[in-house]
Amino acid sequence: MPRFDRLELDGPPPEDDFGGKPAAAADVRDEQHWLKQADRERRQGHHETALRMYSRALEDNKAVIAAWVGQVQMLVLLGEYPEAELWARKALEVFKNHPDLLAGRAQAFGRLGDKRQAMGACDQALSQPGESAYRWVVRGELMLINKESIDRHCFDKAAAADPDWLVQAEIGLLLMHHKQPAKALPRFRAAIEAEPESPFLWMKRADCERALGLADATAESLRRVLDLAPGHPEAKMALDAQTARRGSLLGKLLGLFGH
């Protein structure tokens, strides 16, 4: 929990992020530094910046698989599916049959509507040794695309494989991408339970609630975003629009029906 790092407690002074190296070494910008930056940006929903950070990490060390996987994931989240598929394929030429890269390729294929190739790549990813959340996330998404009813089982399996709230948040994002706000809302709620101070999660939760027509809950979530990040432009605009709508006659009428 980085926010507790600066607490003045009894005992030795807190170590920095680089395993207790001298303070001067904190300026060392190696691949681990960029990976941490990328992760931080990703947790705030800044996928474009995270992608750049992953690229910087790879410039320092091409052997960091997490950066390759992160690049593919960011390209998918940014909606650049052909590029994500191409990049996953390129990375797979170096890291043969890496399960997360295969899963990334499957996800890109799935978003492009090529179900057959997507299922093939996903099957291959799941057949590789090891256990990672991402391949189950992708499996769940493909189940969702194929309108199979076991998508929830796959997402739960992913959440069990990695209890990080980011997994729940990114499941929520993909569910929102497939216009399933009712399924996405519990995912964002679970992520918020783990990380209640993230404006990004509250904003996404507000999006879900708005899609479901839960006006009061949306306003509450947006206010929470503004508490956590005062001046958050998107939240401010959404809250203003919501207030204006509720002031109108139509809004009042809809309010009678819970909208």
Place this chain on the structure above:
Amino acid sequence: MQCVSCQFFNVPGSAACGRCGTTLRFDQLDIATTPPRAPKHGRWLRNAGLTWLNRGREAVRSGREVTTGEARPFFGDDVPPLSEWLRMLVPGWPLRRVGAVTAGWAVLAGWLLLAALAVLYVGTQLGGLVVGLAFSLHYSAGLSSFRLAGLQRLHLFRAGALLALLLVVVIYIPVPLLFNQAVQPITVRQDFAPFKEGDVLLYSPAFAPRPGEVRPGQWIVFELTWEDTNRLRSGYQFNVIMQPGLYMSRVLGRPGDLVRWDGETLTVNGEPSVWQPAAGPKKAQSTTVPDGQYFIAPWTQYQYENNPYQRGERPGLNLESPLRHVAADRVRGRVFYKLHPLAESSRVR
């Protein structure tokens, strides 16, 4: 040297992982680390285009698989057998098979009631409505049986679509068509003794009488074409102002019969005709019905009182008029039953 991909410990000095083949010499690897980026504009359009292209390919592939028999089962593992589909043709039977015995019998009873009503009200709007209700009952009972049998979601939807197609193709299109060939309703549009406006009469197109089979006094349905309604007569264009179509009348004389009007009574071969005009000219006249034609009474929709274009014929009888004759090959059927009103339902002789 541990592989970064599969964590396998390789022999020092190896160029690639012995298990997964990943290179172990990343310092010598010449590969770009910045991914390609999509153009800023039109990204959504491009993705949508590619998605639809892939969906199209998928559809073509699925079509090929269907033709080569490699397709996934249409209903998953729960393919309803052919016998089940055949039972679907009988309303309520599939419901009884899946255990809903009372509901099955109730559906059958309801359907039979609706079918009887459809026959009784054939040719009316109510009849069409009742046929629609019968179809709804039949279809929903079949669909319920699929659901009770355990078909879920997409498979249920597919089965429902197939069931609707089956019922429409096997029962609800051919049966009414055949029924209409056997029995066709006519609605009388204006009072025409002994019938009244709104009466529904039945005739049978499938059993139309052959030339010479019609007896005097029988009611026939005949068809007029443009050829019949526009013809040359005595060097002049003789136009009868009426539309081609089906008409109903009563046969008074057969080919070769002598029809005679003596100023008071219309006789056929010396016997008083079954139909007598309300009024007629004082002048006597007679005619012999030509071969291949019938001598008929005035038609249903075009009596003198209502048709201003035939006032020249008043007070009502011109035995030579082409309006009094109909070709035998134009006869489309014999009226045999008066269906409505139901209280007066009886055979027409």
